[in-house]
Amino acid sequence: MVLREWARDAHAAVEAAREALRHVADDPASLTDDEWVALLGASGAELDELCALADAARRAVTPADTLTFVVNRNLDTAVVAGGRTDVPTVTELVDEAWRLGATEICLQGPLPADAPADGYLRLIEEIHAAAPTMHLHGFRPPEVRDAAARMGVSVADFLRSAHSAGLGSVPGTAAQILDDDVRAHLSGGDVLGVADWVSTIETAHHVGLFSTATMLYGHVETPRHQVAHLRILAEIQSRTGGLTELILMPLLPENVPPHRRGEAARTVSQRETRAVHAVARLLLHGSIDHLQVAWTKHDPxxxxxxxxxxxxxxxxxxxxxxxxxxxxxxAGRVLQVDELVDIADRAGRTPRQRTTGYSDPPADRILAIPQVRR
Structure with missing residues (x-):
């Protein structure tokens, strides 16, 4: 009996995915949440068709034969601003990144509790002084709100000051899943609420900054939570137009908070990862043009x-x-140029360098890239 019920449920899931595929091929904007949930469960031939439709949507809005990338360097705020004697100065790190061809510094993480009240702003000024034309992509919504609280100003006032000092864009990380119950469960209650996360990102857009968007999947959330998260991002984009890209990141077992290990830790399957990326591309078609692969979170x-x-x-x-x-x-994760070329070559694409905002870099900042071998 149990086996028959399982087979019946599996057959119903396949049929639901097939029906949703017919609709998404005609008009992705018309799909209901139930249909997107069905597509997130697609497998086999239905998953292959879903991914093909997603790739067709990609080719409709981006150059079909290119694979874009940015030359950047990640810095951890707590490390570079923590006063450690074994860490090079911020100026030294930025100067080296510039000499190596970087066009972006990505800066994330909170300042130490004993840092000066205007420490975030000083860090922006220091980086901008070291490389005035380097794009600074920095500070997640929790850090933005921390900076404003330390200075005793509004989030908008801090972001205006940060923008004037040299901040170019804000990482849309710390989004996790945009559901308060899921966020509290995953983080033990000590996490920025959804309304505050959304408000901070939209405020950044309103003062002239743009941002990325992210989704962390593969823990305690359900497919319906994933759909709701993507819907919220679409709503933000409709109001501000300030989201440049979406990065989907699986929660790796080693990164699960200690208090949730064994409960939230699971291995995300390639099937789920393919489905999540394809659904994101299609659900956000006409809204967010760029979908980025988190290469540090996946095998080649x-x-x-x-x-x-x-x-x-x-x-x-x-x-x-x-x-x-x-x-x-x-830490220690670097994509070498030869690896970049190999990835692009296997995908039938040509690597194309971009800036943080998806424009072409100045000619003197373009990295020398070997020709793909195909």
């Missing part, structure tokens, strides 16, 4: 598969030279 084979399922961007190279401080969860 999965990264390659995702490039056939709606992904157009590889993100940052995370370059480091002789000076390599800790950089949070991505």
């Amino acid at each position: 084979q999965t990264t390659g598969v995702l490039l056939d399922g709606g992904v157009d961007d590889l993100g940052g190279l995370l370059i480091d030279g002789d000076l390599m401080p800790e950089a949070g969860q991505e």
Whole structure:
């Protein structure tokens, strides 16, 4: 009896996915949440068709034969501003990144509790002084709100000051899943609420900054939570137009908070990863043009598969030279140029360097890239 019920449920799921596929091929905007949930469960032939539709949507809005990337360096705020004697100065790190060809510094993480009240602003000014034309992509919504609270000003006032000092854009990280219950469950209650996360991102857009968007999947959330998260991002984009890209990141078992290990830790399957990326591309079609693969979170084979399922961007190279401080969860992760070429070649794409805002870099900042071998 149980086996018959399982087979009946499995057959119903396949039929629901097939019906949703027919609708998404005609008009993605018309799909209901139930239909998107059905597509998130697609497998086999239905998953292959879903990914093909997502890749067709990619080709409709981005150059079909290119794979974009940015030359950047990640810095962890707590490390570079923590007063440690074993860490190079911010100026030294930025100067080296500039000499190595970076066009972006990505800065995330909170300042130490004993840092000066205007410490975030000083850090922006220091980076901007070291490389005035380097794009600074910095401070997640929790850090933005921390900075404003330390200075005793509004979030909008801090962001205006930060923008004037040299901040160019804000990472849309710390989004996790935009559901208060899921966020509290995953983080033990000590997490920025959804309304505050959304408000901070939209305020950044209103003062002239743009931002990325993210989704952390593969823990305690359900497919319906994933759909709701993507809907919220679409609503933000409709109000501000300030989201440049979406990065979908699986929660790796080693990154699960200690109080949730065994409960939230699970291995995310390639099937789920393919479906999440394809659904994101289609649900946000006409809203957010760029879908980035979080290459630090996947094995090379999965990264390659995702490039056939709606992904157009590889993100940052995370370059480091002789000076390599800790950089949070991505410490030591560097994508070499030869690896970049290999990934693009296997996907039938040509690497194309971009800026943080998806424009072409100045001619003197373009990295020398070997020709792909195909």
